[in-house]
Amino acid sequence: MPVPLIFDLSKPGRVGHSLPACAVPAKPTESLIPAKFLRSAPPRLPEVSEGEAVRHFVNLSALNHHIDRGTYPLGSCTMKYNPKVNEVAARLPGFAEMHPLAPSQTAQGLLRLIHELERMLCEITGFAGVTLQPPAGAASELTGLLVMRQYHRQKGNRKTHVLLPDSAHGTNPASATFAGYEARQLASTDDGRLSLDALRAAVNDETAGLMITNPSTLGLFETRIREIAGIIHGVDGLVYMDGANMNALLGIAKPAAMGVNMCHLNLHKTFSTPHGGGGPGGGCLAVREDLVPFLPVPRVEVCDGNYRLAWDRPESIGNVHAFWGNVGVMVRAYCYIRMMGGDGLERVSRTAIINANYLYALVKDLFDTPYQGPYMHEFVVSGDRQKARGVRTLDMAKRLLDFGVYAPTVYFPLIVSEAMMIEPTETESRQAIEEYAALLRRVAREVEQEPETVLKAPHATPIGRVDEVRAARQPDLRYAFDGL
Numbered sequence: 001m002p003v004p005l006i007f008d009l010s011k012p013g014r015v016g017h018s019l020p021a022c023a024v025p026a027k028p029t030e031s032l033i034p035a036k037f038l039r040s041a042p043p044r045l046p047e048v049s050e051g052e053a054v055r056h057f058v059n060l061s062a063l064n065h066h067i068d069r070g071t072y073p074l075g076s077c078t079m080k081y082n083p084k085v086n087e088v089a090a091r092l093p094g095f096a097e098m099h100p101l102a103p104s105q106t107a108q109g110l111l112r113l114i115h116e117l118e119r120m121l122c123e124i125t126g127f128a129g130v131t132l133q134p135p136a137g138a139a140s141e142l143t144g145l146l147v148m149r150q151y152h153r154q155k156g157n158r159k160t161h162v163l164l165p166d167s168a169h170g171t172n173p174a175s176a177t178f179a180g181y182e183a184r185q186l187a188s189t190d191d192g193r194l195s196l197d198a199l200r201a202a203v204n205d206e207t208a209g210l211m212i213t214n215p216s217t218l219g220l221f222e223t224r225i226r227e228i229a230g231i232i233h234g235v236d237g238l239v240y241m242d243g244a245n246m247n248a249l250l251g252i253a254k255p256a257a258m259g260v261n262m263c264h265l266n267l268h269k270t271f272s273t274p275h276g277g278g279g280p281g282g283g284c285l286a287v288r289e290d291l292v293p294f295l296p297v298p299r300v301e302v303c304d305g306n307y308r309l310a311w312d313r314p315e316s317i318g319n320v321h322a323f324w325g326n327v328g329v330m331v332r333a334y335c336y337i338r339m340m341g342g343d344g345l346e347r348v349s350r351t352a353i354i355n356a357n358y359l360y361a362l363v364k365d366l367f368d369t370p371y372q373g374p375y376m377h378e379f380v381v382s383g384d385r386q387k388a389r390g391v392r393t394l395d396m397a398k399r400l401l402d403f404g405v406y407a408p409t410v411y412f413p414l415i416v417s418e419a420m421m422i423e424p425t426e427t428e429s430r431q432a433i434e435e436y437a438a439l440l441r442r443v444a445r446e447v448e449q450e451p452e453t454v455l456k457a458p459h460a461t462p463i464g465r466v467d468e469v470r471a472a473r474q475p476d477l478r479y480a481f482d483g484l
Contacts, residue, residue: 251346
């Protein structure tokens with residue numbers, strides 16, 4: 001039986017037999033666009049072959065470091081390897097090509113995925129409700145603070161400020177300020193944990209809540225988290241947990257069991273989405289039962305076996321992002337959780353913890369350690385010893401780039417002088433960890449024996465030493481859009 005032709009070769013320019021010809025605008029395109037936006041001459045575009053074009057973009061991709069090229073131990077960001085099968089699922093037409101205004105009847109598969117992913121994340125966190133709408137961790141923080149504000153408004157509470165540790169992510173005070181609260185910082189103890197004495201002294205009837213990261217940015221677990229939560233609850237405040245470091249807790253501990261009232265998770269860190277290049281992101285917010293009515297609309301609900309978007313929620317804080325959120329991130333997270341299962345997620349965290357402590361054991365003699373472990377998924381060391389020889393942490397970070405690996409997070413947390421925050425994640429092998437430790441040892445040795453090599457690094461990258469201060473204050477922008 002002959003195979004039917006997709007293209008009707010007897011009629012050039014026509015595809016198939018049933019598709020209409022392209023409609024021609026009643027007016028030429030040029031007459032529909034203001035003259036000031038039209039080119040006076042054709043653009044200067046190169047004429048190249050397909051092979052040349054492919055080589056161009058492959059070479060461009062090789063100029064950037066990414067997790068597929070080498071180790072990327074960026075502390076606080078969980079730059080883990082992400083399974084490629086999840087990328088395939090995220091590109092399926094039913095997800096990738098779904099129009100954001102499609103009616104619920106034609107989006108049942110996607111709505112089911114969102115609903116089931118919310119249930120999975122409720123199980124992981126121990127909370128009653130989840131929204132997937134925020135497109136990033138910082139957006140989740142703001143969403144959580146708006147929920148906190150709505151909670152207090154409904155109760156008629158007069159609350160003016162939010163408390164947070166001095167080791168907090170910089171977005172925490174920003175989110176509190178955006179939500180209309182004053183951000184008040186609390187000191188850490190000598191062991192790097194939140195000071196209960198400072199907390200008790202700061203809490204009063206105008207305290208709206210506390211934002212706390214657990215494990216903290218120092219890689220330390222807040223062992224007195226329930227006592228901390230009890231102090232805040234004593235003034236009818238809420239405890240918001242920054243879950244950026246959830247990669248250390250999966251399958252081991254649930255935030256709801258710690259006494260906190262809400263928690264965000266970075267799907268793009270913890271649940272498999274490539275995290276480089278500024279996105280994409282997904283920051284779900286999980287809340288206890290009495291806070292669920294305040295979550296953003298629309299919410300996915302099941303009615304007579306069908307999924308629909310529900311907008312009629314009068315206590316909701318409203319929209320915090322266009323449409324349903326970043327669908328591709330949700331698909332990747334759904335696939336990751338389904339493939340790993342409960343036991344697999346627990347293995348992720350246990351392996352991440354082992355890897356971090358193993359790497360620390362290999363390099364602890366090279367650097368100062370302001371806060372002692374044991375650590376969770378990451379650890380922080382100080383380059384003060386090297387700074388005394390005239391070499392900064394930033395210089396060592398640039399030198400690491402010469403060896404085809406990425407530098408750790410530097411100068412954060414702010415409470416650690418010359419900080420290096422290192423997170424190997426669970427996806428790096430023992431061999432990769434040992435090789436990274438050997439490179440750190442080599443750089444530390446160079447600081448002692450040939451510091452100029454480190455001070456002038458990097459030597460093998462496409463771009464050499466950059467003046468960061470000048471670049472920030474005097475940016476050299478390539479394109480200008482006059483008149484727009």
